[in-house]
Amino acid sequence: MQHDATSTLPQETGALIDHIIRNYHEMHRADLLSLVPLAERVEQVHADDPDVPVGLAGALEGLARDIEAHMAKEETILFPAMRAGGGDGIQFPISMMRADHDDHAQTIALLRQLTQDFTPPEHACGSWRSLYAGIATLLEELAMHIAVENNVLFPRFEPTA
Numbered sequence: 001m002q003h004d005a006t007s008t009l010p011q012e013t014g015a016l017i018d019h020i021i022r023n024y025h026e027m028h029r030a031d032l033l034s035l036v037p038l039a040e041r042v043e044q045v046h047a048d049d050p051d052v053p054v055g056l057a058g059a060l061e062g063l064a065r066d067i068e069a070h071m072a073k074e075e076t077i078l079f080p081a082m083r084a085g086g087g088d089g090i091q092f093p094i095s096m097m098r099a100d101h102d103d104h105a106q107t108i109a110l111l112r113q114l115t116q117d118f119t120p121p122e123h124a125c126g127s128w129r130s131l132y133a134g135i136a137t138l139l140e141e142l143a144m145h146i147a148v149e150n151n152v153l154f155p156r157f158e159p160t161a
């Protein structure tokens with residue numbers, strides 16, 4: 001997995017936030033917009049296949065809902081407060097966002113389980129394969145996104161213990 005090397009991230013906080021929104025928030029939205037209907041199609045077309053990932057489209061929809069609500073909170077509350085310089089009141093929204101990040105892990109585990117770690121069966125068609133590859137890429141990007149926020153952005157506004 002390729003990590004967003006800390007050295008290549010924009011230094012200034014406003015520019016770092018712009019980078020997160022453009023490269024992660026907008027990308028996740030675009031990815032999920034195509035992956036949810038693709039998962040629905042694969043589940044429908046292969047409904048009689050014993051290897052069909054039953055519940056995958058629903059799990060992806062759940063992830064889309066959860067991360068959309070989370071990203072909207074960052075974009076409307078936390079990031080504007082950070083752009084304004086932070087302050088003591090920012091500790092609570094940061095801890096809420098860290099808790100959301102931990103919660104995403106449950107859905108990610110479910111997606112891994114439903115796709116056998118993104119491994120399509122031998123006989124899988126092209127759509128099925130590109131669905132699993134797309135989910136694997138989305139989750140790699142989500143992991144990088146969370147790492148940049150948890151390890152680079154948020155600590156700038158947290159008291160050092």
Ligand SMILES: [Fe+2]
Pocket residue numbers: 020024025071074145149
């Ligand atoms: Fe984010």
Ligand SMILES: [Fe+2]
Pocket residue numbers: 070074097101146149
């Ligand atoms: Fe986040």
